[in-house]
Every structure is written in structure tokens, then in C-alpha cells.
Amino acid sequence: MEEVKRYSECSEYELKQEIGKLHEQARKAEQMGMVNEFAVLERKAAMAKAYLLNPDDFKPGEIYGIEGDPGAYFEIKYLNGVFAWGHRLRNGEEEEALPISLLKELKK
Template identity: 65%
Template sequence: MEREKKYSEMTNEELKHEIALTKEKARKAEQLGMVNEFAVMERRAVMAEAYLLSPADFIPGEIYAVEGAPGTYFKIDYLKGVFAWGYRLNGAGEEEALPISLLKKV
């Protein structure tokens, strides 16, 4: 039985292939009305996309828009791997982590 590679162990080409496969699975799940499966596949694609980005491009103290949540902004306190830890502006004030692939410069 072959062990599945972690995203952190994949090359950029392997990640792009994984993203394409996962998005296709998400599309099929959506067509079949499998809401939970669709959400899982979408989240997997977001995670794989995070490994294609460089955490060095995301600066603590800066504010970023949250993709898929219009009008929502996120201030990064620190980075750990491909996750940005911080707070949503106008949110509940609770610290949370978002994959860097969900953050876009404002």
C-alpha cells in the first residue's frame, strides 16, 4: 500500500495536479448535491494552493482581504508554515489561523 504524499512533500507540478483533481471532485460532488463532500474538496484545494505560495510574501502586521468573504479583512500577527495567525477586523476578536491562499493584498 502506497502512502499518500503530504502537500509539503509535493513538487509544484504535483500540487497543481492535486488541485485540478480535487476541484474536479468538488465539481462532481456539487452536481450530485453532496454538500459535505463539496466543502471537503474545496478546503483540500485551498490547502494545496497554500503550498504553492511563499509565506515570506505575507507580512505580519499587514491587513489582507479574505477570499470568498467580501468585506472581510484579516490582520496577520504571525505566520506558522502556510498558515497566517491573526484576527478578522470587525470580528469577534478571537485569534484564528487561515491558509495563506485565502488572503489577498488590499
């Protein structure tokens, strides 16, 4: 049986391989109309991508766009590993965590 590695333990090469595999599985799930499976696989790929990014590039107090949610903005309160904790600007003050790979810098 294959030992499961955490994304935090994977090399950059292993993460990129995993992301490719997840995207392929997601594509197949979408073609087969398996919407829930597609969403889970896309979220897993976003998690793996987060480990390829440097959390120091994301600053508390800054506002970012959210990948896949046009017109939605997220203000970072603090970072914990590869998760940005904060709130969406249109939804009020409910705190949530997003993988940093889902955040995109706003054009200045």
C-alpha cells in the same frame, strides 16, 4: 496501496495535479448536492494552493481580504509555515489560522 504524501513533500507539478483533481471532485460533489463534501474538497484545494505560495510575501501586521468572503478582512499576527495566524476585523479578537492561499492583497 498508494503511499500518501504530505503537501509539504510534493513538487509544484504534484501540487497542481492534486489541485486540479480536487477541483474536479468538488465540482462533481456540488452537482450532486453534496454541500459538505464540496466544502471539504475546496478547503483541501486551498491547503494545496498554500504550498505553491511564498509565506515571505505575507507580512505580520498587514490586512488582507479573505477569498470567498467579500467584505471580510484578516489582520496577520504571525505566520507559521503556510498558515497566517491572526483575527478577522469584523469578529473582534478571536485568533484563528487561515491558509495563506485564502488571503488576497488589498488594492492600494
